[in-house]
Amino acid sequence: MGGVPQTDRSRPRRRRRPLRWAAGFLVLVAVVGYFVVQRASNDNGGVPYCTASADGKSGGKGGAKASGQFDEMSPDQAANAATIAAVGVSKGMPDRAVTIALATAMQESALRNLDHGDRDSLGLFQQRPSQGWGTPDQIMDPVYSAGIFYDRLAEIKGYSRLPLTVAAQKVQLSGFPQAYAKHEPDATVLTAAFTGAGHLTCTGPAPVRAGDPAKVRAELTRLLGENPLYALPPAGGPPGEGAESEVTLVAKPGGGDPAARTGRVLAQWAVAGSRELGITRVSYGGKSWVAGKDGDRWRERGAAGGANGAGDPAAADPGQVRIFVRG
Structure with missing residues (x-):
């Protein structure tokens, strides 16, 4: 009985392998493309994420992790x-x-x-x-x-x-x-x-649901613990409908570097918890962070204000951490 030679039987397999490799490559490209699109569409409701920087520079999306900076x-x-x-x-x-x-x-x-x-x-x-x-x-x-x-x-x-x-x-x-x-x-x-x-930046759409300034104040009080370096002034009256509420921390006199360190970490904490707590803006140390804008980077004081970047109404004075909660 004449059978199909071994060499003939093996040929179809060799043809299928490039197809499998091509299919696998296309799947990989599709997966990578999905995440790129998700990252790029954060302002329109994409997947939120946070990035930590050791030196304050902008991170970008390629190679930053390998450098050890982000x-x-x-x-x-x-x-x-x-x-x-x-x-x-x-x-x-x-x-x-x-x-x-x-x-x-x-x-x-x-x-x-x-x-x-x-x-x-x-x-x-x-x-x-x-x-x-x-x-x-x-x-x-x-x-x-x-x-x-x-x-x-x-x-x-x-x-x-x-x-x-x-x-x-x-x-x-x-x-x-x-x-x-x-x-x-x-x-x-x-x-x-x-x-x-x-600094820490968190990217994604701005909060759409109202936050609870009383909860923000309560969490800050717990974080401060026995720390005497910052105080939470009494809360103001309720904001108008749709307006932001403000929670402000004020450094006590003579706090020096420890107070500055406390202010920095609490400002970064507010950014990290912005999505859960409905925080829309944070200002501290001459810089401001605004949810869902400008790539969610920290900006120099006044960058969102009037002419020539002056007159930012949300800017914090020295010794202040200003946190704005969606109403």
Whole structure:
């Protein structure tokens, strides 16, 4: 019986492989194109995201992450990171402590407030009620969980001089202590964005639902804790229909650099939480951020004002953090 030669049987397979490669390439192009379009369409309702910069420069979309200067995350992750940083600053912890806390939360939860984990682990730091970290409700509160992490970190003698993995492990008692190391570069960028020369920007459409200025005030009060450096003046009367409400923080006299550091982190916290809290504008330190405009970058004072960029009615005076909430 004459059969089809082996060489003839193999030919169709060789023809199909280029087709498979072409199909796979087209799928990859389609996926990449989808995300590019989503990013480009943020002003029209695309996927929101936040970017941290260590040096204050504009990031762009290509190659920034590889340079070690930027870290992109969801608004939820950014809000949790900002809360961790703000609690540390409020407690007077140094930048090294903030970096250790952020790297720990990156490893334990990817900066998500998880309601599950290994055994009874919960929250941003995967703390365990059975190990004395607090009740489940307390641990699921990012302000509380960050606070108790810092409290235990502060008990470690010379923690700021230890390798990050060692300092984090002494607090966490993790089964994988070396895993914290890979997050140190990104945690350092985030720390600079929140407390140093960098900044956080969150892009996407401006809030469409009204926010609650009382909730913003309550959250700021919790973040400040025992911090005597800033005060929240009494709230004004209710705004007119559709108007913005303002929440203003004012530095107390003589606060110096610690007060400036607190103001910076609270301004960045407001940007990170803008989507959830209905925050439309934030002004601090001669710059302003406006949701859904100008690529969501921080702008120099007066850039949105009248002629020649003067007269911005939302600009903050020295020692102020001005937060505007959609009415």
